[in-house]
Amino acid sequence: MLPLDARTARLLPWIVAIAFFMQTLDGTILNTALPSMAHDLAEDPLRMQSVVIAYMLTVALLIPASGWIADRFGTRRIFFGAILLFSLGSLLCALSQSLNMLIGARVIQGLGGALMMPVGRLVVLRAYPRSDLVRIMSFITLPGLLGPLIGPTLGGWLVEYTSWHWIFLINLPVGALGCWAAFKLMPDLRGPHRTRFDAIGFILFGTSMVLITIALEGLGELGMAHVRVMLLLLGGLACLAAYWLRAGRTENALFSPKLFNTRTFAVGILGNMFARLGSGSLPFLTPLLLQLAMGYSPSQAGMSMIPLALAAMLMKPLAKPLIDRLGYRRILTGNTLLLGALIASMALVDGNSSPLQLIVQLSLIGAFNSLQFTAMNTVTLIDLRDDEASSGNSLLSVVVQLSMSIGIAAAAALLSGFSAENKGNPDAVAWAFQATYLCIGLLSMFAAAIFLQLSPAEGRSPRRANPEVDPQD
Known part of the structure; x- marks a missing residue:
């Protein structure tokens, strides 16, 4: 456990909470704006689901590497970079003139979103006594609950009275505050030992997550044929099985069976x-x-x-x-x-x-x-x-x-x-x-x-x- 000064110990949960709020607000505010975005970009509203899928797939692919990245480069640098990437992606989303530009911007958002909460929770896990973990974890998720609370209503209001661009621009002041707080107060924690990145394991595990996520989305909102869903699901499960068989005999596995x-x-x-x-x-x-x-x-x-x-x-x-x-x-x-x-x-x-x-x-x-x-x-x-x-x-x-x-x-x-x-x-x-x-x-x-x-x-x-x-x- 890292000893923290009183000011940092008091303010650190707020920094993590800001990141959680940004993610949950973005996840709930977007859906109400998809029809308006489709009209503005001259697209079929049914194609707009790709805007959501692009973010989810990016997060699913990168989350497995988040722990190693934080250990290798330090929690302060990665957490700051995650908020910056999420904010930059939000700005690019607002400036997008086509669906392809919007999808690319959502991928950048996903790069930040995949790192924000895992790295924030890792800092809490390492910086506070385990006896305080319930109290701190409860606190950092509390502001995040405001996202689902105000997201749908705020999204509808912004679309109706301003434009859909503001559902992304609203992230910028929150992101600026989060970047400043992370730079000033986030402790720079690293793993106790430097390890090599399990690149093969990352490819196997990441591929399995992407294939399984597409299969599940295909079964649900995308309405794919069941044959395609089964092929994607079986391919994802095969990659996952290969990963776990390999992890059992790999010293620095991404996720060790131990x-x-x-x-x-x-x-x-x-x-x-x-x-x-x-x-x-x-x-x-x-x-x-x-x-x-x-x-x-x-x-x-x-x-x-x-x-x-x-x-x-x-x-x-x-x-x-x-x-x-x-x-x-x-x-x-x-x-x-x-x-x-x-x-x-x-x-x-x-x-x-x-x-x-x-x-x-x-x-x-x-x-x-x-x-x-x-x-x-x-x-x-x-x-x-x-x-x-x-x-x-x-x-x-x-x-x-x-x-x-x-x-x-x-x-x-x-x-x-x-x-x-x-x-x-x-x-x-x-x-x-x-x-x-x-x-x-x-x-x-x-x-x-x-x-x-x-x-x-x-x-x-x-x-x-x-x-x-x-x-x-």
Whole structure:
């Protein structure tokens, strides 16, 4: 652990929080502007999905290398560069005169976005005692929740009253503040040992992530033929299998299989993968439900998501006391079952549901979803040694990105399938949403069996971070 002066220790979480806010705001503000952007650029609105896909693929490709890059070049330089790249990409997006220019600018944005949060979380992991990890992690994600809260509404307002260019220009003052703060206050942390970059492993793992991401997007929003999706998915899984077989006999593997010798890390990674299926699908499913099945306008649908984000923010300060009192095993097992049941309860929402019912359900989902994220992320990282921190943190970022894509793809596939089964039924749309929520909620609940494998004491007394004095070595 790096000793910090009082001022840096107080302000450092704010720097990481600014980066998280920029990413979440950009992710939620863009979708409302795609039709207006298509009109301005004289493009088919259906082709505008490539603007979203370009960013996601860049992030999926680069995240695996984020830990090594931070260890090699230092966290201050990389974090500063990540915010600068994200801001530069935002400026180029606003200046784009064609779809191809916009896609290129989004790739530059993705280069910055792939590094911001993994490197920021790595700094927190190395700079603060593990006993403070829950409190710090809760804080840095709190401003990020403002993105989903104000993104859709702000995006609609900017498009309606100014132009779509401002959804990117709004990142510039926030990015300038983040760059200044990173340059002044970010500690320059590096790995304990300089290692060679696992280039072959990066190519195998990166290729697998890109192929799997395209396959999942093809199954969901892109509507690819199932044959193409299966080929992409099998190709991605083959590259992933080749990577893990190679990693087992490679000394400086990008993600060493030895990480999974840390039990809390193994449980946290697998639990993150499956528990996030439900929460990952919510931003996709809920606005569609409100507009297609309940007749809400886009602005009304955006405003209806506010209780979910507010409840998530209010739950953050309660996460540490609850985890300290009950432990990770009880919190994650019970909360996973409860959250899955709440997601499934959205099957009770239809055109006759009152606004109060909707507010209560979304608020409860937001609160327990917030607790779930804090507990899952913390238990995954809390027992890692310093020499494992960058690699384990990067793998967590990959899993989060992948599980969100799987959640959206699964929800889209279920929704499409249930709709096709009931074509011609006047209530087909409402029934399809109800069945999809029920399935997604039940699937999320199965992750409780993974968290049940934790012992009651695991995560409560974090291992010491220094590998040379760790008694478990």
